[in-house]
Amino acid sequence: MFKLKSRKALIATTIAAAIVxxxxxxxxxxxxxxxxxxxxxxxxxxxxxxxxxxxxYNCLAYALGNYSSWVWPWGSSNPTSSQVDTYLYNKGYKYGQGMDSQNVAFYEIISYGTSSSIGHFGRFADTVNGTTYSNAKWGQLELLQHQGWSPYTSNGVYGDAYRKYAKQ
Structure with missing residues (x-):
């Protein structure tokens, strides 16, 4: 689809320019x-x-590296964090303790929401000069990159970052 490493400087510049x-x-x-x-x-x-x-494709499909199909195994409901843990574990990912910013390069997938309702997923993109970037497909909307790994408002559609997952 795209090569992030070759575009990261452009993307970082675009985000900074848009914010300014x-x-x-x-x-x-x-x-x-x-x-x-x-x-x-x-x-x-x-x-x-x-x-x-x-x-x-949607956010979960993107987080799993799938650009050709919609993936939401919970039907029309949002899963609990426990259901997400089980699903991602079966896909080869393990829940990482703590949501601090240390070792973000170790993690790949981010879930957003609350313990009772996870409604969005993203991926860690890269850390450049100490700034972390994350990518997410917004449902049927665009695939976007954000500065930080918890860019969403807690009362918005997606909510704060809830958990992060690494390859097992």
Whole structure:
């Protein structure tokens, strides 16, 4: 799909420029209104476009490296964190204790929500000059990169980062 390592400087620059400029006009490819994206972010314009809006795949599929199908094994419900732990364990990932920023390079997948309702997933992208970046597919919306690994408001659609997972 894309090569993050070759684009990380461009992406970091795009995020920084968008935050400073306060405008989504610097972000090519985004069709979702900035107000929709910003209403769910702790910091407005903390996003850079990585992929077009599509219903081809969703956040969990992306987190698992699948760009061709929608993956949500819990039907129309959001799973509990325990259900997510079991599902991801069966996919080769283990829940990591503590949500601190240490050793983020060790982790791959991030779940967002609460213990009773996980509604979103993302991936750690990279750490550049001490700044961590995460990527997430916003449902049927765009694939975006964010500065930080917990970019969403706690009262928004996705919520705060809840757990992180590493390969077993």
């Amino acid at each position: 400029a306060g405008s989504s006009t610097a972000l090519a490819g985004i069709t979702t209104p900035a107000s929709t994206l910003n209403s769910n972010l702790k910091v407005a314009y903390n996003y850079a476009w990585l992929g077009d809006a599509t219903s081809q």
